[in-house]
Amino acid sequence: MSLLHHAVRQDPFAGLSRFRGEFYSCLTRRADALFELTDAVLCADGPVRSLVELSLVGEHRRGHGGLYDALAAGRVDVGRLRRALAAVPLPRAADGRLVLAADITCWLRPSAHTSPQRILCHTYGRGKDQHIPVPGWPYSVICALETGRSSWTAPLDALRLAPGDDAATVTARQMRELVERLIQAGQWKDGDPEILIVVDAGYDVPRLAFLLKDLPVQVLGRMRSDRVLRRAVPSYPPGTRGRPARHGGEFVFGDPGTWKTPDAQTVTRTRLYGTAIARAWDRLHPRLTHRSAWTAQFGTLPVIEGTVILLQVDVLPSGATPKPVWLWWSGTDATTPDVDLLWQAFLRRFDIEHTFRLFKQTLGWTCPKIRSPEAADRWTWLILVVFTQLRLARPLAADLRRPWEKPSPVERLTPARVRRDFRHLRPKTACPAGAPKFSQPGPGRPIGRENDRPTPRYDVHRVSKPGPAKQRTKKSTTPRPRRTG
Template structure:
């Protein structure tokens, strides 16, 4: 008699094998070399320190020249791969809602003067409140978050920001296309809870909500502590002349006297932060100004109402003085239960940082010294496919722990520990890449002939926001427009 555990293992093995076949089908040029390169990243011992060292992994049966040629002249059907990532089993929240997180991470290339399309990327320095701008390639990545404490996410899409593009517009278009793919893949049906998009303070959350208003999507994002929102316009009294007001009284984040009584309040005890107190105020909106970002054919600026949530905690794990966190949610009429789920979903957004660290420190996403951004895009999609295979192999991998590591349950293995045993899982799946054919190396440059053609240099694109002087310390003025 077949047990439930054996059935789940066969289902997980089938999902992994199915994704590997679909991923191989997305490689349209030099597919065998690209597929074995991804297997080399999966099966390498330890972090990926150098791209050429992957040619020494047993799973990579080709030479190092084929490795570089695959990244330079290979092709990946990105649209097809996006559909494959949207079709794999995705995590859900406790209420069945799909929670998506979006963030921008940078592939820093400060010394790559011959690489085009570089942008000044914001990084944090070693000092307190020190910000450094370093040239690189920024990528906007969207993932599906898991409920509870976990370092796992489900990457769904990656878009490289091109110089001159508006990050908010690119992100809105990326989320729109992703939402349509999830609906087409059957991940969302009419009657299901709306998908929740969680963003940090770097995004204009009301604008994202306005651009995605025709999709089953709700937006939750952090706001700066110096914002000023407006309440709904008061009812017009009979016999009043003049234009009716569009905004009500001010809600100043830094002035408790303007808050009034919250519409919902809740409190709970947490393990890391102590007592968490949450208050929410419904139907608040920013007062928009006449900017080109809001004009889309209509002369009247919209009024985007939402819920403002303030989160206060008793302590921080680092021992620093805790500061309140202000959130803006595109929904209205929220209850105490809704508010409790929202702020916990926002805390789960930081799981994407664990994925970025694994990409850069273990899988070697930013290790190759690639010249063109097209090669960087090709390598980025390989890394996303590698991580997805690790996630699908969670229930199949054995815990090959080090002697100094603690024993972890099978369902609590980290991505790095799943990667240790992936070599044994790969042997159980079908080998899709064909055997390499013997060939001779090319003749190369004739002896005595020098390369007199210099490689073109490219300047770093500097956005208008990067030219502005940093704000001085002190009490900032409240931002009354958005």
């Protein structure tokens, strides 16, 4: 067990101070300015609306020029910071296992024509099923989830997708490195339950499980409702001639006649969703072809077996009509307790949306008009450090509620409520940043002289699917059924 993990378990103040000291050690250039910038985000009154206004916060003792210079020219040892985040105590599921959720959130920059490496990000419009591509920087974020109803998560890693990156490949590499760091930090040991990775329908779940098959992890994710999977090949009697089949009968999500009897079924009464019925079918796999992501796979394509879970509920908290949810789990031979644990763990995946909302609406992650993607990465890591400090200060904060807000127990405080009291906790923790030195601003460009070095402009990149480039063909007007293997 690391010293940081032990200190947090023993004394919350000591653990918070030790993490702040470790974070300061990760800052290799403009350390004092970057450290005070994170304190300004933590201690600001209300949501962060502007980056320059953070220089007016009392905990930030430097001017606005030093603030921008820190983001533009500062340096963060990201490798050491990743190890420090992995060493902090993490939340666990009901059975004691680690549950990691991965998702992509976008920092939209539609008007930043001088910012390179922007990608068209798909966002939801106001209309029904309306998707609008907006230029921005997509980030793949991995968080550890808690059990039960909560808006808390533990952000552990963030990685910006560069033009041409495949989301599944990048997430698999990112998840592999994170799991290795967690094992080195003592968060997982031999004999512990395997780490559960939960993703949404935007990922190719069988492919992610195949890329991580040598790690102690299990992958759980949602599939589209028009998928078609295959059953295991039935045993052939001796003496059967011909080439053995690799795939069994079809399992069509949209055709109940192909489902047959489920291998496990549970019925649970819930407060938010009414009656939740979960049915599971064992050993189902997709039929892979030498296309898209599997073009680099030579020889015989693998058969990736798993368990399909169909979740149906009575009502939704939003009042919308509930639709069936199809899940695919990389494990097999699921029991009734396994099915209950899996679908409830998938519903906890949506807690990561609360974290993204806090990043953008309260901590001001997307409010700075940063030009370079390197500075955006630097600011993103500062936001992750801010949230980690809020999580460590969770047992120490008092409920500073507004007159119109209901009282909340200390253990039920939200991250925004904990942030209100951080200004009172900060003097009791370590503050290694030194006092600012007196300096004068540079002369700048002479008055009346025009800028003879215009900033270059960059094109927006499109998200490309893995595999060889195909020639553009005329789009067919013949309607085709929604059916994907």
